[in-house]
Amino acid sequence: MPKKRKKYQARPAHKSEKVRPDQVRKVNPQEIKVTIIVVCLLVFAFSLYLFSLPTQTSGILTSLLAFLLFMSVYLLMLNPSVIMSWRYRLQSSPALLYIFPLLLWLLYTLYSFLSDQLSLLSVLDSFIICFLPLLLTLSLRNKAAKLHAVDFMIIFLLWFAVEWDLVSDVTIPKVQGEINLLRVVSVIMIIYLYYIIRSMPVKLLDWKLKAGQIQKAVQIFVIAFPVLLFLGFSFDVIKPLDRFPSLTALFFSFLFIAFFTALPRELLFRAVFHTLLQKRLGKTSYIPALVISSLFYGLSFIYIQQSSAIKLEVSDWFTLDLPWAAMIMAAVTGFFYGYVYIKTQRLMASTLVHLLIVWAWGILFYP
Numbered sequence: 452m453p454k455k456r457k458k459y460q461a462r463p464a465h466k467s468e469k470v471r472p473d474q475v476r477k478v479n480p481q482e483i484k485v486t487i488i489v490v491c492l493l494v495f496a497f498s499l500y501l502f503s504l505p506t507q508t509s510g511i512l513t514s515l516l517a518f519l520l521f522m523s524v525y526l527l528m529l530n531p532s533v534i535m536s537w538r539y540r541l542q543s544s545p546a547l548l549y550i551f552p553l554l555l556w557l558l559y560t561l562y563s564f565l566s567d568q569l570s571l572l573s574v575l576d577s578f579i580i581c582f583l584p585l586l587l588t589l590s591l592r593n594k595a596a597k598l599h600a601v602d603f604m605i606i607f608l609l610w611f612a613v614e615w616d617l618v619s620d621v622t623i624p625k626v627q628g629e630i631n632l633l634r635v636v637s638v639i640m641i642i643y644l645y646y647i648i649r650s651m652p653v654k655l656l657d658w659k660l661k662a663g664q665i666q667k668a669v670q671i672f673v674i675a676f677p678v679l680l681f682l683g684f685s686f687d688v689i690k691p692l693d694r695f696p697s698l699t700a701l702f703f704s705f706l707f708i709a710f711f712t713a714l715p716r717e718l719l720f721r722a723v724f725h726t727l728l729q730k731r732l733g734k735t736s737y738i739p740a741l742v743i744s745s746l747f748y749g750l751s752f753i754y755i756q757q758s759s760a761i762k763l764e765v766s767d768w769f770t771l772d773l774p775w776a777a778m779i780m781a782a783v784t785g786f787f788y789g790y791v792y793i794k795t796q797r798l799m800a801s802t803l804v805h806l807l808i809v810w811a812w813g814i815l816f817y818p
Contacts, residue, residue, distance in 0.1 A: 479532040485658060486526045494519050496706050506626050510566065514624035517562045521623075521635050522710075524555075528642045531653035538647055548589070551643060552581040559621070559636055568621045577621075580637055584608050588644040596649055598727035605644065609637040610719050610751070630711060638715045645723050655722050655798050664795040668803040675787040676808060679780060683816075686776040688759060690817045705810055713805035714798075720748045720785065721792040721801050741789045749782025784808060 497518050501511045527533055541547055559577045563569040584605045591601055622628020645651050660668075683689035696704070724747065729740040757774035784805075792801040 478536055482530040482532055490523050493522055504626055506624055513565045518623055525639055529656050531656055534646050534653050552585050556581040563621050566625045568625055573621050588648055596651055597731040609641055641719055658799055660799055664797055664800045667794055668791055668800045671787050671791050672804050672807045682780050688776045704813055708809050709806050713802045717798055717802045717805055722798045725789055737793050744789055745782050745785035748785030749778045752777045752781040
């Protein structure tokens with residue numbers, strides 16, 4: 452008699468699978484070289500900015516070292532081979548899970564002390580950002596990599612609290628600080644929690660874009676920007692700049708938007724939120740996931756101050772200014788970013804569109 456064939460059982464939707472030794476790639480030297488070049492470029496640009504400020508030499512050195520250290524960690528953690536290697540080491544030594552957040556918190560606190568920005572609030576809120584999301588993430592570690600209710604709490608802690616200025620303001624540098632250090636820490640923790648601990652697909656973070664993916668990003672920019680212009684003029688929220696920015700200002704704004712605006716937002720809303728949501732709804736449900744993630748992206752702009760905002764009296768002692776125009780325009784742009792992300796399956800493609808739109812907008816109009 453012929454043997455009965457075992458019934459095939461489908462594997463559950465993407466779980467946080469363990470990394471076998473044979474699956475671990477060595478750290479790619481090419482990825483590290485690219486990271487070093489980008490870090491050097493950023494440090495050079497930031498040093499030019501620092502020397503233009505009325506800051507003492509000690510303050511410049513402290514700010515430059517902190518910038519170099521945190522940006523190196525931030526960009527190294529975006530390398531797929533580094534992530535895969537790190538995952539394997541954490542599996543072999545689970546106790547190391549707490550070491551990295553601890554070091555990150557200590558470095559943040561050390562810089563706050565050296566730059567004379569240390570306070571009880573800065574110590575507490577940085578501790579919460581580094582450890583509470585970690586504990587929440589560990590509760591999901593053995594569950595499928597889909598969107599759970601706990602993820603909303605993690606996203607709120609790592610992004611919305613910083614965007615809404617509900618935490619202490621430790622900046623680099625202290626004088627006229629443009630970089631909120633806790634925001635950088637939050638971005639680092641997003642990568643650590645979701646791509647190292649939760650083991651989300653690292654191919655989404657690949658820096659290399661093919662010609663077709665770059666072309667798709669540019670095409671969407673060409674379509675999206677006129678749509679935003681139409682909405683801006685229709686809502687009467689556009690105010691053109693009096694003069695064209697200098698080349699130096701354009702260079703600095705390009706780098707700042709790329710690494711402190713576009714990439715962090717796309718990392719959270721596309722590479723994390725959209726990906727988890729699509730896993731929850733199913734692979735064929737990319738349109739509902741795209742719409743929902745775009746609406747949440749628009750909602751995240753509720754902190755924007757706008758003259759045309761609608762005042763909502765929540766209670767006798769609290770009035771909420773609802774910047775409806777900014778939220779609608781953000782949701783529309785989020786739809787375009789998400790579309791590029793779905794079509795290319797690359798974080799850097801949607802980041803490129805985000806960068807071009809925000810940069811072009813800043814060249815032509817007031818924020």
